[in-house]
Amino acid sequence: MTGTVPTLPEQLLLLALDPVRGKPYCRGRFLEYGVAGAVLAELELQGRIAEERGRVAVVNPLDPPDPLLAVFLRTLPPPGKSGFGSGVSARRWVRQSGRRAEGLYLDALVERGVLRRESRRFLGLLPFHRHPAGPASPAREVRQRFEESRAAGFPDRGARLLAALAAAVELPSVVKRGDRRTRAAARSLAREEWFAQAVHRNVRQDKAAASGGGDGGGGGGGD
Numbered sequence: 001m002t003g004t005v006p007t008l009p010e011q012l013l014l015l016a017l018d019p020v021r022g023k024p025y026c027r028g029r030f031l032e033y034g035v036a037g038a039v040l041a042e043l044e045l046q047g048r049i050a051e052e053r054g055r056v057a058v059v060n061p062l063d064p065p066d067p068l069l070a071v072f073l074r075t076l077p078p079p080g081k082s083g084f085g086s087g088v089s090a091r092r093w094v095r096q097s098g099r100r101a102e103g104l105y106l107d108a109l110v111e112r113g114v115l116r117r118e119s120r121r122f123l124g125l126l127p128f129h130r131h132p133a134g135p136a137s138p139a140r141e142v143r144q145r146f147e148e149s150r151a152a153g154f155p156d157r158g159a160r161l162l163a164a165l166a167a168a169v170e171l172p173s174v175v176k177r178g179d180r181r182t183r184a185a186a187r188s189l190a191r192e193e194w195f196a197q198a199v200h201r202n203v204r205q206d207k208a209a210a211s212g213g214g215d216g217g218g219g220g221g222g223d
Contacts, residue, residue: 006138007066008045008158009038009105012165013131014114014139015146022118022130026169030203032098034169037199039072039101040090041161044195048073051194055087068104072097090198098202106131114138150182154189164189164196170203 006014016024016031024031040056043049043064050059057077063070075097077086106129109115113136121127133139146166149159166174167190174186190196 006142007038007069008042008161008165009035009068009101010109010114011142011146011162012038012169013102013105013109014133014137014142015162015166016169016171017115017131017133017139019133019137019139022116022132025173026171027206029098029206030169030199032102033094033199033202034098034165035102035105036094036098037168037195038161038165039069039097040094040195040198041165041193042066042069043073043076045157045161049076051090052087054090054194054198056090056093057087068108071104072101090194091201094195094198095202110134112136150186153182153185160189161193164193165199168196168199168203 012034013031016026016034018025026034040049040051044051046064046069048058048060048062048064048069049056058073058079061073061078064073076093077088106115106117110117110131113134115131115137116134118130118132119127120130146159146162149155150163154160154163163174163186167186175183177183190200
């Protein structure tokens with residue numbers, strides 16, 4: 001990835017994965033939601049989609065240069081005469097697309113040498129993977145830029161989007177560390193950005209279901 005700026009899904013993965021152990025710092029399912037939300041954020045940043053009242057539709061159907069973004073752009077409703085009524089729920093799309101989004105981006109990063117893939121088995125039976133940093137990983141630079149941006153109050157748009165996503169997946173280094181002001185700023189961004197809201201609503205739903213407290217703000221079929 002030398003000489004190129006990682007996309008938001010790539011930056012989130014590099015920020016959220018332990019570069020040595022290859023294990024997410026947050027819950028794995030939450031990171032899946034985050035990568036899907038990062039896809040939506042990147043597509044909006046590039047002027048490909050727009051959101052209104054929690055629903056997403058394509059406004060520029062031309063394929064982005066990034067092939068994975070092009071794949072996911074095609075899963076969203078194309079421009080139509082009925083406006084945003086035909087759009088898709090951002091929250092539902094994040095829930096349905098999270099696992100695929102994370103899997104495809106991990107595959108691409110492994111193929112480029114940014115990450116390595118270590119296959120293991122839980123209790124000697126169930127296979128799972130870890131993704132430590134590879135020889136071409138810019139993980140250190142991504143973390144350094146993020147910390148510098150946080151110290152400066154997230155002055156640019158890309159940094160704010162990444163901070164919102166990191167807070168939405170409850171990345172400990174964002175929501176638990178640092179001073180109160182910077183933690184509050186990240187949480188505020190997660191509430192302000194629609195794609196981060198979609199991610200965090202799924203996170204809350206999962207946490208509520210695990211604790212037996214209901215769906216945490218609407219079932220999986222809601223907006």
